[in-house]
Amino acid sequence: MSETGGESSKTTIYRADWVLPITEPPIADGAVAVRGDTIERVGTYDDVSRALPEAETVAFHHTILLPGFVNCHSHVEYAVFRGILDNRNFSPWILDFIELKKGLQLDDYRASSRLGVAECISSGITTLGESMYSGTSLDVLNDAGLRGRVYQEVFGMDDERLDDTLREYADLLDELEERAGKLLEVGIFPHATYTVSPKLYQALGELAAERGMKIATHLAESGAESKYIKSGTGMLALDLREKVGWDSISHEPFGVSPVKYLQQWGVFSPDMLAVHCVRVSTKDVAILAKYDVAVAHCPKSNAKLACGIAPLPAFMEAGLRVGLGTDSPASSNIMDMFGEMRTAIFLHRGVNRDADVLSTEDCVRMATIGGARALSMEDQVGSLEPGKQADIIAVDMEHSHMTPINDPYAALVYGANQEDVFFTMVAGRPLYERKVLKTLDFEKINAEALAVKEKLQG
Numbered sequence: 001m002s003e004t005g006g007e008s009s010k011t012t013i014y015r016a017d018w019v020l021p022i023t024e025p026p027i028a029d030g031a032v033a034v035r036g037d038t039i040e041r042v043g044t045y046d047d048v049s050r051a052l053p054e055a056e057t058v059a060f061h062h063t064i065l066l067p068g069f070v071n072c073h074s075h076v077e078y079a080v081f082r083g084i085l086d087n088r089n090f091s092p093w094i095l096d097f098i099e100l101k102k103g104l105q106l107d108d109y110r111a112s113s114r115l116g117v118a119e120c121i122s123s124g125i126t127t128l129g130e131s132m133y134s135g136t137s138l139d140v141l142n143d144a145g146l147r148g149r150v151y152q153e154v155f156g157m158d159d160e161r162l163d164d165t166l167r168e169y170a171d172l173l174d175e176l177e178e179r180a181g182k183l184l185e186v187g188i189f190p191h192a193t194y195t196v197s198p199k200l201y202q203a204l205g206e207l208a209a210e211r212g213m214k215i216a217t218h219l220a221e222s223g224a225e226s227k228y229i230k231s232g233t234g235m236l237a238l239d240l241r242e243k244v245g246w247d248s249i250s251h252e253p254f255g256v257s258p259v260k261y262l263q264q265w266g267v268f269s270p271d272m273l274a275v276h277c278v279r280v281s282t283k284d285v286a287i288l289a290k291y292d293v294a295v296a297h298c299p300k301s302n303a304k305l306a307c308g309i310a311p312l313p314a315f316m317e318a319g320l321r322v323g324l325g326t327d328s329p330a331s332s333n334i335m336d337m338f339g340e341m342r343t344a345i346f347l348h349r350g351v352n353r354d355a356d357v358l359s360t361e362d363c364v365r366m367a368t369i370g371g372a373r374a375l376s377m378e379d380q381v382g383s384l385e386p387g388k389q390a391d392i393i394a395v396d397m398e399h400s401h402m403t404p405i406n407d408p409y410a411a412l413v414y415g416a417n418q419e420d421v422f423f424t425m426v427a428g429r430p431l432y433e434r435k436v437l438k439t440l441d442f443e444k445i446n447a448e449a450l451a452v453k454e455k456l457q458g
């Protein structure tokens, strides 16, 4: 391929012991050639270097190269909440969380978002399906150079305010779309079945279709949610409504599952990402499959909050698009996709008493191309293929916990952790090199986040 001159047309070849294209088998002594923001070629080092003799080579030793992780569901702005609400069931957790959030100002959220984003980059996450509450994570992601879709959360049970809520929300989406840089997209996020009224869900479904925007929601996460939808009782019907001032608004028991409930409000389509889906029946899975709804599987958060284990094998059998999500540091503490892969494989093999239920390759696929498909971004990211965006990470396999390597997928899932990532590139731009953040000042970020944490703990 000929060079046409100029900085962006320079090709660099990244060479590693293993290259995992994900959509093709692993390549020993492999290479990925990058030009500008795009992957130009993938193959054995011999083939790539022969095809591109002019290109400069960066050789990584004892390394696995793979596409950056796609974290389908995150809340980076809650990084400072880590470790504060550690040992609670879901309902008391969310009530305490709502209370704690009252103590934070916009600048505090910004500091928290920076800590979260720094953690994502240094653990090899290159694309986020971020749920945003405060409005700060979009700017922080922009500044740091990460890719993703930022879904703006929306809440509302009071239908008398419906028109105002929708008008304000549409204005906010306009403003966010203006602020989003070229690596970010804006999406719609009705928070959950117990915080959004049926009418608001319907209106948001219509808004998403009108604007051609993707939509996501927390769905069927806890037993408390199922109880609230089915019988109109429990902590989400009483304590939560009282806490947020909705206790004077009447609500009815709907007598169905959360999935069946949401199906009625016209929000299910291939553009919908349903987060969690723990409390789902075989019939619910069939409904999700019928509308081609994608699922964000968050095994650590669901287990830690004692919500349960989502039926991932049933999702896979039904052909659902499934990605992995770390959820919020307020629930799962760390945004580490290795931890999510490991938790997923152990939980599902353990409860199913079957090692064939989930392979290590399935886990790495879910953390990369699976997540990209769930977010409908598979034409850009999720695998190393010519023409796709150069979102690439390097994992150090020199440590004893990774040695010797027979199977790179198994090494990543069973052995590696976020500390083993030493290089993260998004759109051809290195954001993390030799374990140093290139677009963020970690010392400063950490100090600011610690100050917010102290304030939170009073």
Ligand SMILES: [Zn+2]
Residues within 6 Å of the ligand: 073, 074, 075, 131, 218, 275, 327, 328
């Ligand atoms: Zn969430």
